[in-house]
Amino acid sequence: MASFIPNLESAPDTCPEFKRRKRRITDEKPASSHSHQRNQRIKRWRTQREQHIYSSKLIQALRRSRRTSASSSAAKEVHETADRVLAVLAKGTTRWSKAILTARKMARHKKAKVAANTRLRKPAVSREKRKTPVVQRKLKVLGRLVPGCRKLSFPNLLEETSDYIAALEMQVRAMTAITEFLAGSGPQPPADRLASNVNS
Amino acid sequence: MSSRRSGGSRMSDDQIADLVSKLQRLIPELRGRRSNKASASKVLQETCNYIRNLHREVEDLSDRLSQLLASADTDTDQAAILTTLLI
Numbered sequence: 201m202a203s204f205i206p207n208l209e210s211a212p213d214t215c216p217e218f219k220r221r222k223r224r225i226t227d228e229k230p231a232s233s234h235s236h237q238r239n240q241r242i243k244r245w246r247t248q249r250e251q252h253i254y255s256s257k258l259i260q261a262l263r264r265s266r267r268t269s270a271s272s273s274a275a276k277e278v279h280e281t282a283d284r285v286l287a288v289l290a291k292g293t294t295r296w297s298k299a300i301l302t303a304r305k306m307a308r309h310k311k312a313k314v315a316a317n318t319r320l321r322k323p324a325v326s327r328e329k330r331k332t333p334v335v336q337r338k339l340k341v342l343g344r345l346v347p348g349c350r351k352l353s354f355p356n357l358l359e360e361t362s363d364y365i366a367a368l369e370m371q372v373r374a375m376t377a378i379t380e381f382l383a384g385s386g387p388q389p390p391a392d393r394l395a396s397n398v399n400s
Numbered sequence: 401m402s403s404r405r406s407g408g409s410r411m412s413d414d415q416i417a418d419l420v421s422k423l424q425r426l427i428p429e430l431r432g433r434r435s436n437k438a439s440a441s442k443v444l445q446e447t448c449n450y451i452r453n454l455h456r457e458v459e460d461l462s463d464r465l466s467q468l469l470a471s472a473d474t475d476t477d478q479a480a481i482l483t484t485l486l487i
Binding site: 274275276278279283332334338342345346364371372375382 | 426464
């Protein structure tokens with residue numbers, strides 16, 4: 201699959217064999233390898249391969265949604281599509297990605313019982329007496345910024361934050377690249393651009 | 401070290417400091433610093449700022465993208481194919 205994409209795998213901080221091996225492994229491993237698993241997942245967001253996958257899935261989703269929906273608030277729709285594709289790519293292993301997908305389902309089907317489920321799931325106690333009120337407050341703010349993480353304990357919130365930040369950074373890189381590409385090739389016929397870049 | 405089961409109420413200061421330093425490494429603002437000892441409050445503040453910035457960037461990009469897609473309607477299919485090949 202990577203054969204006709206020239207020199208895109210040459211980033212020094214990504215390891216092609218490693219990525220291929222770990223690509224499909226998503227089942228829950230025992231706790232001893234959990235943090236290792238988590239780090240691999242975060243590193244995955246930083247690979248070019250993941251960005252390419254995200255870009256192509258995003259474009260497909262955008263094309264589909266443009267055909268079906270109205271043009272009112274197109275920007276909001278692009279944003280929601282971008283978030284949804286990102287959450288799907290996370291393969292449902294993180295809380296923030298599940299929260300994004302759940303929120304969309306709630307908006308569509310108006311299921312109140314989903315809200316009840318999230319309350320039952322992890323009532324993490326947040327009574328750390330060793331943290332100052334200032335830190336407590338900022339933790340709360342952070343919990344509100346990361347989807348679905350309002351009531352997490354500090355370690356869990358941190359884990360979600362790490363993954364979420366890596367995913368967001370990739371989202372920005374991918375959307376920037378797409379936007380620049382479309383802006384660049386908008387007025388001119390795409391054939392010219394293709395001829396100058398790929399000549400094999 | 402990961403104490404997922406505990407409610408967090410038994411976390412020592414060391415554990416907190418450790419987690420905070422881990423978070424610090426993710427934030428570009430704080431990563432370049434020699435002294436890897438920003439306070440927990442500052443790290444959390446910068447983290448929140450960073451996430452908010454990223455959100456805003458995505459929102460701006462969504463806006464631009466929606467305009468580009470609207471104005472390039474007939475070429476969207478070609479653009480889509482080319483984008484997946486060249487990006």
